[in-house]
Amino acid sequence: MQAQATHAVSHHHRHKKSVKKAMIFGSMMVGIPVAVASAWIWRGCDEYVWVVGVASAAIGAPAFLVAWIAFQVSKRQTRLVAKAIAVGCFVLLQLIGLIMGKSLYKSDVTQAKKFCESLTPQIDDVKKKYGRYPPNLDRILPANTKYPRLISSQDTKFYWATPRVYGFSFIDPHRLGSKDKLCYSSDRREWYSCGD
Secondary structure, X not given: OHHHHXXXXXXXXXXXXXXXXXXXXXXXXXXXXXXXXXXXXXXXXXXXXXXXXXXXXXXXXXXXXXXXXXXXXXXXXXXHHHHHHHHHHHHHHHHHHHHHHHHHHHHHHHHHHHHHHHHHHHXXXXXXXHOOOOOOOXXXXXXXXXXXXXXXXXXXXXXXXXXXXXXXXXXXXXXXXXXXXXXEEOOOOEEEEEOO
8 A cells, every 4th residue: 555655656756747847848849949930030130139138137037046046945846946947948048049030130131232242343344334334233133133132123222323423222120110221332332321
């Protein structure tokens, strides 16, 4: 009888332990895809950085603190510890998404700049031949041109020109709904931030 009771208690203890592990593991299995999806969608914009930063400071760090305090106060508070760790893991995993998002943002901007800069030799050639820069890129860009993410094939305004100078511009997506632009002009031969 005593052996059965001991076995039952041991089984119950193992079950509780597996539930706690599943809770923490589950939070990680949900947290990682959420972090990746958020990185892909928000791509490190300022608002996303703010939300993740606040969540990490206001929820993630305190959750781990609660887990540590609960464990120090009573070794039996393992369920509370597991819940707190699960919440903390989920929130802090979003920092991975933040790093990925910032990396995607930099990649998007770099690709757009390289695309524009790759056109400068042909534009300069037109100037040498005809004495003025082309008013548009219709004769320079083939129909099957692969445009970078930040420049649409329908966007005819990303390039501009006067007889003496030309340039490029595209929206800098560092903020949601931002109208800030990154601009390039042939007289400066460098990229700079500019308004609408």
